[in-house]
Every structure is written in C-alpha cells, then in structure tokens.
Amino acid sequence: MTRRLECRTALITGSTRNIGRSIALAFGAEGAHVIVSGRDDSRGQAVVDQIRADGGKADFVHADLDGTAAASRSLATAASDLLGGRIDILVNNAGIYPPATTLTADDAMVDRVYAVNVKAPFFLAQAVAPEMVAAGGGVIINLGSWVARLSVPIGALYASTKGALETLTRAWAAEFGPQGVRVNAVSPGVIADPELNLDHPAYALMHGTPAGRAGEPAAIAAAAVYLASDDAAFVHGTVVDVDGGRAGVAVLANPVAFQAA
Structure with missing residues (x-):
C-alpha cells in the first residue's frame, strides 16, 4: 500500500x-484512523479487529441513522471524540434497498428509505x-448508484434517493468546495454480496456490459481511496461510475450483424 491516507481520520457509515466494510479496510490499510459505524455491533467490531490486525487504527461506534438531525449529530460527535477532535473524511455509505415498486411502497417505507438514504447523509x-x-x-464521499440514471422497473424509491444524493454531491461541492471541502461520489454497479445466492436476479443486470459480471466491493473501495486522497485534489462534484460500464455502454451480442444492418 502507498499509505495515501496517512495521518487522516475517517468516518464511514x-x-x-x-x-x-471494504472501504473501511482499504482506508485502514492506507493509513487512516477509521471509525466503523453501523447497527450490528459484532460485525462492526470484527471489522475493527481486522483493521487492527493488519496494523491499522480503528474504532467502532454503534449508529442507527434514522434520518433525524440528532442521530447524525450524535454519530459525528462520537466519531470526532474518538478521532481526537476532527473528521478529515466522511463516507456516506449507509443505505437501504427495499424491493418494492411504486404501487407497493407505503408511507412508512417511503419515509424510512428517505430517512436513511438522504436525510441521514x-x-x-x-x-x-x-x-x-x-x-x-476535508473530504466528503457519497455512495450513489447506477440506477439513479439507468432505471429498472423495480426500485423507483431507492433510485430516487440515490438521485438525490448524487445531486447533493454537486450542490455540496459548490457550497463547501471554495472553503476547502471536496465533495464527490462513487456510483457502483451491481456488486457481489456474499449474502445473495449466485443465481440472484440482480446479477443478471450486468449481462450486456463490458465487464459482463458483478463487481467486487474492493473496486468501490479503490475508487473511494482515490477520491479521499490528494491524488484527487482537483476533483470536485464528480460522480465516479464504478459499474462495469452498466450506465454508459451497450455491448452488442453480434456487432458484425449490427454493422451489416
């Protein structure tokens, strides 16, 4: 590792x-003191233990981001205290995705998804x-999604929240960039999840892309490390697509036949 985040502090939701988890491990390996946060204490402590075992610095803060200002402030304060009074990097990664259509989403679901995915960040x-x-x-990195721009028939609610977060990325870059805070986003494609079966329909969404497969969490972590580091010092208000080409490229099954047509 190049230790690009040496002596930096980071809060990752x-x-x-x-x-x-992959972002936290990557930041720790690059020299940052990482605050791991989430609702599952045992999983969070396991991430902390792994970072420490690899020679890095990390602590865990339990957080249930319900969209209230109080919950977000509480996490920020707890993280800042553990980090010696400052947070150099904030990664807004926490998000929820209910598999609902517009017609099946009720009031409570809409409020919950917007609370976690938009209001908390x-x-x-x-x-x-x-x-x-x-x-x-400092640096703020948001996690967007390819479905904010290339829509699918299930997930309008989730897609709208990620569209909002990508818009906030540009707005915050305009608001805070002149004051020294860089704000950017990473937009993942379908990323492999060990908790999903290999035949899960989400993976089929990567058919017809240059990559032709789901990505790995480490690919998103690598992009986040870049945006957090001085290598991206001239990058503001950008959404970096790490999606195997899903949002921007169409791969033809038979390009020769297409040319002939």
Missing part, C-alpha cells in the same frame, strides 16, 4: 459489511462540514 454533512472548514479542509 454502514461499514460493518460488504461495500462499507444530509445531516451528517451539516454536522461535519463546518468542522472540516474550520480545520482547513
């Missing part, structure tokens, strides 16, 4: 499993950005 940025400005700078 939803970092007890899969993409968030909004209030975390509200809590953390001023401290970053006061400290001379």
Whole structure:
C-alpha cells in the first residue's frame, strides 16, 4: 500500500459489511484512523479487529441513522471524540434497498428509505462540514448508484434517493468546495454480496456490459481511496461510475450483424 491516507481520520457509515466494510479496510490499510459505524455491533467490531490486525487504527461506534438531525449529530460527535477532535473524511455509505415498486411502497417505507438514504447523509454533512472548514479542509464521499440514471422497473424509491444524493454531491461541492471541502461520489454497479445466492436476479443486470459480471466491493473501495486522497485534489462534484460500464455502454451480442444492418 502507498499509505495515501496517512495521518487522516475517517468516518464511514454502514461499514460493518460488504461495500462499507471494504472501504473501511482499504482506508485502514492506507493509513487512516477509521471509525466503523453501523447497527450490528459484532460485525462492526470484527471489522475493527481486522483493521487492527493488519496494523491499522480503528474504532467502532454503534449508529442507527434514522434520518433525524440528532442521530447524525450524535454519530459525528462520537466519531470526532474518538478521532481526537476532527473528521478529515466522511463516507456516506449507509443505505437501504427495499424491493418494492411504486404501487407497493407505503408511507412508512417511503419515509424510512428517505430517512436513511438522504436525510441521514444530509445531516451528517451539516454536522461535519463546518468542522472540516474550520480545520482547513476535508473530504466528503457519497455512495450513489447506477440506477439513479439507468432505471429498472423495480426500485423507483431507492433510485430516487440515490438521485438525490448524487445531486447533493454537486450542490455540496459548490457550497463547501471554495472553503476547502471536496465533495464527490462513487456510483457502483451491481456488486457481489456474499449474502445473495449466485443465481440472484440482480446479477443478471450486468449481462450486456463490458465487464459482463458483478463487481467486487474492493473496486468501490479503490475508487473511494482515490477520491479521499490528494491524488484527487482537483476533483470536485464528480460522480465516479464504478459499474462495469452498466450506465454508459451497450455491448452488442453480434456487432458484425449490427454493422451489416
């Protein structure tokens, strides 16, 4: 590792499993003191233990981000205290995806998904950005999704929240960038999840892409490390697609026949 995040501090929401876990491990390996956060204490502690075993620094903070400003402020305060009074990097990774259509989503589901996926990151940025400005700078990284731009028939609710977060990425870059806080996002494609069966229909969504398969969490972590590091010092308000080409490229089954037509 190049230790690109040496002496930095980072709070990563939803970092007890899969993409968030991979980002936490990568940040720890790159030298950051990482706050792992989430609702599952045992999983969170396991991530912390792994980072420490690999020679890094990490602590766990239990967090149930319910969309209230109080919950986000509480997490930010607890993380800042453990990190010596500052958070250099905030990664808004926590999110939920109910497999519902527009017609089956009820009031409670809509409120819950917007609370976790939009309001919690909004209030975390509200809590953390001023401290970053006061400290001379910082980085906020949001997790978007390819379905915010290339829609599928199930998941309108989730897609709309990720669209909101990608819009906030640009708005926050405009608001906080001139004050030294860089704000960007990573937009994953379908990412392999050990808790899903290999025949899960989500994986079929990557057919017809250049990659032709689901990605690995480490690919998202690598993009997050880049955006958090000084290598991305001139990158503001950008959504980095790490999706195997899903949102931007169509692969033809028979390009020769297409050319002939």
